[in-house]
Structure formats: C-alpha cells, structure tokens
Amino acid sequence: MKLREFMAGLARKAGRHLNTQPLGMRNREPLVSFTFDDIADSAARHGAAILDAHGIKGTFYVAAGLLGTRDEFWNLATADDIRRLNAAGHEIGCHTHDHRKVDELSAAELAAQCDANHAALTAICGPIDLPNFAYPFGRQSLPRKRDLQRRFTSCRSVYEGLNAGRIDRAMLRVTELYDRTLTADKLARTLDAAAAQNGWVIFYTHDVADNPSWIGASPRLMTEVIEAVEARGFPCVTVREALARIGLPEA
Template structure:
C-alpha cells in the first residue's frame, strides 16, 4: 500500500506501517553492541548488492586493478535470473569471485525486507542463503550480511547479532569511533546521486576521522541504472582513496583491522 493511502476501518495497515517505521528507526539509532574501532589507518570497502552480472564482469576487475578486493552480497534464489533492472550473476560467478579473493556475503535467500518476517521465518531464510552459498563455496564461514532494501527492525537486528558476523545497512555516513556491527553505515556509490564534491568530502572525512567508509552499489556499466555506478565513478572513488592513503579492503578484512572478532 502506498504511503498515505487510506486504510481499512480497523486500522491494521496503519499499525503495521507505523510499527515497521518505528522498528527501523530504532534499529538505526539503538546499537545492541558496539566495538571501539582500532584500525590503524583509514579504510574503504566496495560492496555490491544482489549482485548483477556486471558487478562480477566489470566491477571486480576495476578493484583488482588496484590490488584490492570487494564484497559481493548474494541473494541465492535469484542467482542467474533476469530481474527488472539487470541479470543477476550466476552460481559460477560466486565461486569465481571467491577464488579471486573477494568476499561473498549474505543477502537472504528470498530477497524480502526482513522487518516484516517472523523470527523463525527469517532464520530459516538466512539458513537457506548460507546453505546455498556453502554449496558453491565450501568452507565459507563468518559471513557478513546486507539488509535487502536497507530495511531493518530491532528483532531482526538482534537475530543477526548471532547469525552473522556483522551487518551492513544503507544508512549513510562514515563509520568512526565506535562501530555498530549490526548496522554498519554505507554510502550509495551511484552516478545519479553522488557528485565529485561529495565523493571528495567523504574520502577526506574518512582520513580525518581515521574511519571506515563503505560504498554500496549494484550494477557497473557505462550507463548504469539508478542503483548502479559507471566505471568512471568507480575509478574516481578508487583512485581518490589511494591518493589519500586509504586502504581498500573487503568488509571481512576491514572488520579484522577494526578489531571485531
């Protein structure tokens, strides 16, 4: 139901919508655990949600050209399928990226917003995601998670504290000082929404605060979707980080430097 639409007489839809908004707002603001960040240098991670075939074919190579690696969040029910905006990378891409040193992360099996899933339903869905990925990458452990569509709730955030090593949100900002590992801030790396001036400011802030900047995007193409990045924008972010002495790492390695077990 669109925002603001009239609801049925008993008000159930209003309650559900209000509850979802409240739950997400609490997840944004209330950490269930925090970690004092001990990284000796500023850090940057590139993350790809869903992840489209172009992220595998183009995005990974751009990062590798600088001697770095990224994090690719896989929704396993969609692997190899054509979606509205792109074709999702296939199962072979998961294994290929892993062999090349990239991180494979969790993104649920069903790609549903987690805030309206019951606890048992969410746990089963995430378990299916893990099983499918471990069939493709035997021995995969200590996975990070990305919230589908960025929506969370306190209940699912609490569950993720024991089901995943850490979880990335879409809440913008640079992570610095104390980290909420169950709701890591991230900034969208998208041509339609990130100017060069904003990119420079984010990189400068990361250096000044000795923080951790996490970029999230989807497809990588000369004419990307509104959710994606062009090679030019990715190159600007990569080169801008390296010029400033920012270390580029997949999320798992950044978490090691930060001091998260």
C-alpha cells in the same frame, strides 16, 4: 495511521538509531571497502575486473535465490560468477536467499532464509563461512536486527554515513557508489571526513555499466573513486578484513 504501521515504523527507527552492537574502532589508518549487493552480472564481471586491476578485494553480498534470473534493471550473476569471485579472494557476504525484506519475516523465516543462502553458497563455492550480512532493500527492524547480530559479525545497512568512533556493527553505514548521487564534491568530503576521524568508508552499489541503473555505478566512476582513495593512501579491504583491523572484541 494504523497501529500496526506505527509500530513497524518505530521498530525501524529503533533498529536504525539504537546502537545494539557497539564497537570502538581501533584501526591505525582510515579504511575503505567496496561492496555490491544481490549480485548483478555486471558487478561480478566488470566491477570485479576493475577491483582486480587495482589489486583490491571487494565484498559481494549474494542472494543466492536470485542467481541466473533477470531483475528489473539487470541480469543477475550466475553460480559460476560467484564461484569465480570467491576463488579470486573476494569476500562473499550474505543477503537473504530470496532477497526478502527482513522486517517482513518472522525470526524463524529469517533464520531459514539465511540457512538456505548458506546452503546454496556452500553448494556453489564449497565450505564457506559468511560472517557478514547486508539488509536487502536496507529494510530492517529492531527485533530482526537483534536476531541477525547473534548470527553475523556485521550487518550492513543502506543508511548514509561514515563509520567512525563507536560504530554499530549491526548497522554499518554506507556511501552510495552511484553515478546519480556520488559527486566529486561529496567524494572529497567523505574522504576528508575519513581522514579526520580515522573512519571506515563503505561504498555500496549494484550494477556496473556505462549507463548504470539509478542504483548503479559506471566503470568510470568506480575508477575515479578508487584513484581518489589510492591518492590518499587509504587501504581498500573487504568488510571481513576491515573488521579485523578495526579490532573485534575477543570471542
């Protein structure tokens, strides 16, 4: 292995496992968030409609540079979709503008990507703050994680796990909301763990379609998950609201 690859691997491991922004959770009850990345047009339309039907607000991590384009597995949402999501009270979160992997960027390039995304989303939605970030492709490194945690209240990973106890705000854990991986068994175990540990479950997905991509959810799965969460009485809130309930340290 080349030294450079070895060092990149170390930077990823360190970013994943070192808790660089610890926060002791002080929420009164288990919490659940529904999050979407990129954003596929089907997530902005069908996904949001399912949330709306249940009175739930989601968090949509937008890479504004992708809007209106075609991805391998789906069409991306348009600016109008994003404006509508924001107006409806869903949270708009930050991805990199061009969906660049943060570990491949310099600190300056990463800042420029975040600035560009913020400018584009301000042009779409009007003045908007974007306190919460998600790592595109889940890719990260310790130095870029440290850069991002200075700018954002939270950064969401794609690493599986329940957020409970002393969490890392700069590396929030997720549960895949994918038809391919979220079995009824896994869902029940995840919600059991959230109840036992007073945890925060962050579901994440991409497209929402009857035949979803390998990293997407069907409307049926989304509905089943929401009903299972509602049956437990866990509040479903945006990432922003969850962090408020968990108790951010005084600024």
